[in-house]
Amino acid sequence: xxxxxxxxxxxxxxxxxxxxxxxxxxxxxxxxxxxxxxxxxxxxxxxxxxxxxxxxxxxxxxxxxxxxxxxxxxxxxxxxxxxxxxxxxxxxxxxxxxxxxxxxxxxxxxxxxxxxxxxxxxxxxxxxxxxxxxxxxxxxxxxxxxxxxxxxxxxxxxxxxxxxxxxxxxxxxxxxxxxxxxxxxxxxxxxxxxxxxxxxxxxxxxxxxxxxxxxxxxxxxxxxxxxxxxxxxxxxxxxxxxxxxxxxxxxxxxxxxxxxxxxxxxxxxxxxxxxxxxxxxxxxxxxxxxxxxxxxxxxxxxxxxxxxxxxxxxxxxxxxxxxxxxxxxxxxxxxxxxxxxxxxxxxxxxxxxxxxxxxxxxxxxxxxxxxxxxxxxxxxxxxxxxxxxxxxxxxxxxxxxxxxxxxxxxxxxxxxxxxxxxxxxxxxxxxxxxxxxxxxxxxxxxxxxxxxxxxxxxxxxxxxxxxxxxxxxxxxxxxxxxxxxxxxxxxxxxxxxxxxxxxxxxxxxxxxxxxxxxxxxxxxxxxxxxxxxxxxxxxxxxxxxxxxxxxxxxxxxxxxxxxxxxxxxxxxxxxxxxxxxxxxxxxxxxxxxxxxxxxxxxxxxxxxxxxxxxxxxxxxxxxxxxx
DNA sequence: CCCCCCCC
Numbered sequence: 257x258x259x260x261x262x263x264x265x266x267x268x269x270x271x272x273x274x275x276x277x278x279x280x281x282x283x284x285x286x287x288x289x290x291x292x293x294x295x296x297x298x299x300x301x302x303x304x305x306x307x308x309x310x311x312x313x314x315x316x317x318x319x320x321x322x323x324x325x326x327x328x329x330x331x332x333x334x335x336x337x338x339x340x341x342x343x344x345x346x347x348x349x350x351x352x353x354x355x356x357x358x359x360x361x362x363x364x365x366x367x368x369x370x371x372x373x374x375x376x377x378x379x380x381x382x383x384x385x386x387x388x389x390x391x392x393x394x395x396x397x398x399x400x401x402x403x404x405x406x407x408x409x410x411x412x413x414x415x416x417x418x419x420x421x422x423x424x425x426x427x428x429x430x431x432x433x434x435x436x437x438x439x440x441x442x443x444x445x446x447x448x449x450x451x452x453x454x455x456x457x458x459x460x461x462x463x464x465x466x467x468x469x470x471x472x473x474x475x476x477x478x479x480x481x482x483x484x485x486x487x488x489x490x491x492x493x494x495x496x497x498x499x500x501x502x503x504x505x506x507x508x509x510x511x512x513x514x515x516x517x518x519x520x521x522x523x524x525x526x527x528x529x530x531x532x533x534x535x536x537x538x539x540x541x542x543x544x545x546x547x548x549x550x551x552x553x554x555x556x557x558x559x560x561x562x563x564x565x566x567x568x569x570x571x572x573x574x575x576x577x578x579x580x581x582x583x584x585x586x587x588x589x590x591x592x593x594x595x596x597x598x599x600x601x602x603x604x605x606x607x608x609x610x611x612x613x614x615x616x617x618x619x620x621x622x623x624x625x626x627x628x629x630x631x632x633x634x635x636x637x638x639x640x641x642x643x644x645x646x647x648x649x650x651x652x653x654x655x656x657x658x659x660x661x662x663x664x665x666x667x668x669x670x671x672x673x674x675x676x677x678x679x680x681x682x683x684x685x686x687x688x689x690x691x692x693x694x695x696x697x698x699x700x701x702x703x704x705x706x707x708x709x710x711x712x713x714x715x716x717x718x719x720x721x722x723x724x725x726x727x728x729x730x731x732x733x734x735x736x737x738x739x740x741x742x743x744x745x746x747x748x749x750x751x752x753x754x755x756x757x758x759x760x761x762x763x764x765x766x767x768x769x770x771x772x773x774x775x776x777x778x779x780x781x782x783x784x785x786x787x788x789x790x791x792x793x794x795x796x797x798x799x800x801x802x803x804x805x806x807x808x809x810x811x812x813x814x815x816x817x818x819x820x821x822x823x824x825x826x827x828x829x830x831x832x833x834x835x836x837x838x839x840x841x842x843x844x845x846x847x848x849x850x851x852x853x854x855x856x857x858x859x860x861x862x863x864x865x866x867x868x869x870x871x872x873x874x875x876x877x878x879x880x881x882x883x
Numbered sequence: 884c885c886c887c888c889c890c891c
Contacts, residue, residue: 533886598890659888
């Protein structure tokens, strides 16, 4: 057994918001938490740990549920030494500023160990006087800032206390009287919380939200018999959440909720959101229950509540999403098909449909409208359309299909994307030939796995008889500039290299003709590199233009004019840029040697906002806990 | 507690 040193003082630093260090700590207590909530799944078992840094202990440490098995397999037990790989501070009591540590990732360094030192519990004053850093970190997790709520135990509203209502929200001239008149079972409009702070462990809350979408009542039948339900989306300035009303609640609430109107809502059940059917940015979804009270907001009182919240992904990003999942997409209607009628296999019923080609700056996708929407749709003015909660299909690549929970908005004013796309389409988009995700044959559109360059080799990509497609995140490290362009046959689709006869004529062997002109064409040999290795790849016309930012014509003419410095500048701008390269890998026989040829079929910028969202989703996987 | 949304 090796002796492990604990990271003295780490607990206090964590509590004060300095959560970046990877401290070694000792587990000095493990306690299962009994669920006080009406969690229906019963799967939300959690463990609370008391940790020691050798000098101090802290007992409000929640273990992420994905690590429960460490305890259940006896790997993590009393006196185990762990390394904290990812931790966050979470406010558990806004009144007195108590915080807890959320352990998102830990590693068990020593399973069996003896107690180190004689640590004592951190004093309460240290725990509640969390430093200003806590604010910054809390903001990232959408939780109320611990520090701003920390000091006095009064109800004073502080700037930046996200979970508490703003002064504007609290100005309710007639609210008190109405509440008093109606007795106890009434909505407390003085304590409105933001949708993004709702969680299953809260027992009293009221939100003030707009219904941004409501789908018609649907009936179903399962083992428990028939039932009915409706879904709606609730939005406020902090976020959005999906809500469902079943049976009695469907009868009671469906007709009173109107799209676009604002309501006070209190007492409903919350559970983890089902990501397959839910595009809201909330971690939870709401089920209306017997105790749910909903009251319409007075006229003019809901003006500061947004109409709708979108979480758009670009059309090209749809290639990376699972079939049958839902997403929010915005694009311009580039073309519209005629109406068609199809017969459903399942129900033998007839349905009208119409396909539109939806396009944004990078790609297009076939999008199906159904029923009345298909019949009435007129795309002749090439409108911008936003779809919230549209379903991704995988026929011939990727398609979109409107469902009855999809919110469709034509030329929506709530997003600046509408104007951006309008300007782009009218100026250039309408003439651009962009990859169509609904045409599987086009190599650049095919969904691929992302690998590192060393994995590409290790996994034998391209060794098979058929070409393999793979994506890598890499930088261009070298470009062979002298051979980047060649003189191509001017004849339509020939594409062959021509021979310069040096007398103003050019000979194409393939066409067996002599021409008075030629075209410049790209065929770039470039080395791309990531942290694991490097690879030479071939880059043709479209991808070369994306990479170098100039046409082959322009590049070739600079070369012809011996404008060396301009050529060098073009090349140097393309070097050391991190991009996503989609490659086709195919083994080819050169004499006795079998070599894999890598051809670049698309080059795209890294979608940093989407990349960031993915990281944030990972961070938010753990639910906040109230103890 | 639903999660079907149709076809090539």
